[in-house]
Amino acid sequence: MHFSLISTFLAFINRYSHGKAQTRSLSAAPKPGNSLQMVSATMAERWATLSSTIASLMFAWAIICKYSPYEVRHVIKKLKRRLKDHFNPYIQLCIHEYTGERLKRSEGYVMVESYLISITSKDANCFRADLEKDGGNLVLSMDESQKVTDEFEGAQVWWGLRRISASSRTNYPERGERFYKLVFNKKHRELVTKSYLDHVMKKGKEIRARNRNRKLYTNIPGSSSMMSSGMWSHIVFEHPASFETMALDPEKKEEIVEDLLAFSKNKEFYQRAGKAWKRGYLLYGPPGTGKSTMVAAMANLLNYDVYDLDLTAVRDNTELRRLLIKTTGKSVIVIEDIDCSLNLTGQRKKIKDKKSSEEDKNMTDEPKKERKEVPKEDGSSRVTLSGLLNFIDGIWSCCGSERVIVFTTNYVEKLDRALIRSGRMDKHIELSYCSFKGFKVLAKNYLNLETHQTFDKIESLMGETNITPANVAENLVPKSPRDDPEKCLSNLIRALEEAKEAAEKKKKAKEAQDKVEAVQPQDEEETEKPV
Numbered sequence: 001m002h003f004s005l006i007s008t009f010l011a012f013i014n015r016y017s018h019g020k021a022q023t024r025s026l027s028a029a030p031k032p033g034n035s036l037q038m039v040s041a042t043m044a045e046r047w048a049t050l051s052s053t054i055a056s057l058m059f060a061w062a063i064i065c066k067y068s069p070y071e072v073r074h075v076i077k078k079l080k081r082r083l084k085d086h087f088n089p090y091i092q093l094c095i096h097e098y099t100g101e102r103l104k105r106s107e108g109y110v111m112v113e114s115y116l117i118s119i120t121s122k123d124a125n126c127f128r129a130d131l132e133k134d135g136g137n138l139v140l141s142m143d144e145s146q147k148v149t150d151e152f153e154g155a156q157v158w159w160g161l162r163r164i165s166a167s168s169r170t171n172y173p174e175r176g177e178r179f180y181k182l183v184f185n186k187k188h189r190e191l192v193t194k195s196y197l198d199h200v201m202k203k204g205k206e207i208r209a210r211n212r213n214r215k216l217y218t219n220i221p222g223s224s225s226m227m228s229s230g231m232w233s234h235i236v237f238e239h240p241a242s243f244e245t246m247a248l249d250p251e252k253k254e255e256i257v258e259d260l261l262a263f264s265k266n267k268e269f270y271q272r273a274g275k276a277w278k279r280g281y282l283l284y285g286p287p288g289t290g291k292s293t294m295v296a297a298m299a300n301l302l303n304y305d306v307y308d309l310d311l312t313a314v315r316d317n318t319e320l321r322r323l324l325i326k327t328t329g330k331s332v333i334v335i336e337d338i339d340c341s342l343n344l345t346g347q348r349k350k351i352k353d354k355k356s357s358e359e360d361k362n363m364t365d366e367p368k369k370e371r372k373e374v375p376k377e378d379g380s381s382r383v384t385l386s387g388l389l390n391f392i393d394g395i396w397s398c399c400g401s402e403r404v405i406v407f408t409t410n411y412v413e414k415l416d417r418a419l420i421r422s423g424r425m426d427k428h429i430e431l432s433y434c435s436f437k438g439f440k441v442l443a444k445n446y447l448n449l450e451t452h453q454t455f456d457k458i459e460s461l462m463g464e465t466n467i468t469p470a471n472v473a474e475n476l477v478p479k480s481p482r483d484d485p486e487k488c489l490s491n492l493i494r495a496l497e498e499a500k501e502a503a504e505k506k507k508k509a510k511e512a513q514d515k516v517e518a519v520q521p522q523d524e525e526e527t528e529k530p531v
Ligand SMILES: Nc1ncnc2c1ncn2[C@@H]1O[C@H](COP(=O)(O)OP(=O)(O)OP(=O)(O)O)[C@@H](O)[C@H]1O
Pocket: 245, 246, 247, 248, 285, 286, 287, 288, 289, 290, 291, 292, 293, 294, 368, 409, 410, 469, 470, 471, 473
């Protein structure tokens, strides 16, 4: 087809030139001294002969290509490619977005993406704009089908962002994979492959660290569509929590901070010890004691992203694996309320069926499992404990590095032993009711008070009853512009007194019930005695 078009075109030129030549020879007979006209007539004839020859060759070529056997065509194709390569002075280099069958985003691609931010604005005329870290300026990056030029030590290179046509990837027909194409002259091969690419990676890393907004990811429910299954969606992570603002005993706080910092700096140790570079934390305690707040504080301390994994939205272990492989390094992967998210053991199920009502009643706040939906057994979520453990410290645990895995629960005693055995979750942290030291941190954060005449009373009340940090915080928040620190502290004292009264009432009621229960068996025994 290609060749036939060219040959038609050449035939046209041929005919046109002949026509011109003939007209010229008829209308303007050569006169002596009119040499210019003679030369142009000869040129036209030469052109005509040349184009006619090329047209014939092309035609012959097209016939050969179409009707020759496959082997001949194959050889011709190969020769053609070689010829083209020989005369093409440029080299192309492609950096694809995904590696390993789309399981993981390529680090190289991410670095190139960041690097190109620094040079895109000079050349391209179509951009993608994202907000910089802390919502500052807009960061411009290259959009698809754009081309930018870069220069390195005198060598010019060209970058382009392309997409493989969707049909050529049969496994993922919905989306064509993107890739960066780098084009450079053959004579710069050494320079580009050795020095320039290193320079791109280094610069890209720097720019990424500077501009990157930390992200809070959550998994898209597996059932929504095949395309989104095993995918994360994200927003910018901007939680203000920090260890300084957490109401915790200072010694405990210091211990956790040190542990986290040691982990993040210990890459060599993990490599030497042959361990995957990850650390597991189990945070347990009553509702409102700061488990979720601590997850945010951990991420802020280490400057990590957060992956909030909702296990009830994961269809099965395969999807779980796909999700976890996609998590990046320098991240906190959190599974909140692990006891509610996963049907861990048959034993747990039985406990749940019985409702474990006594224990629930003893909690000051409404227990989590009453509030959260438990995965149905009809197959809506078929993630198993072994599927989860396999990722925590099984063969898949080595995928990715520098990751903190956090489980939170209100009921540590109900978790499967396998999940919390030593070595699996490296650190178990109990978050409990607010201590006076914890209260002082909150008073400083919320009211900017380090001391006050009411503090003694608050300390003695805190020794007599339990109150969660969430409850203390709630009372210290001014409810109207007229609320001064005095008002907030008196609100807290009232809340503490009410909590104390409620606890005393509960205690009395329990004692009364215990007495009744202690009497009842005797009565029953008496009634059973034979007359
Ligand atoms: N230790 C704490 N230090 C500072 N603030 C806290 C602390 N604990 C709770 N809070 C406050 O209470 C609110 C609720 O706390 P958070 O959600 O972290 O509790 P939680 O333990 O995760 O509860 P749940 O078990 O119900 O998920 C937080 O927004 C925070 O303001």
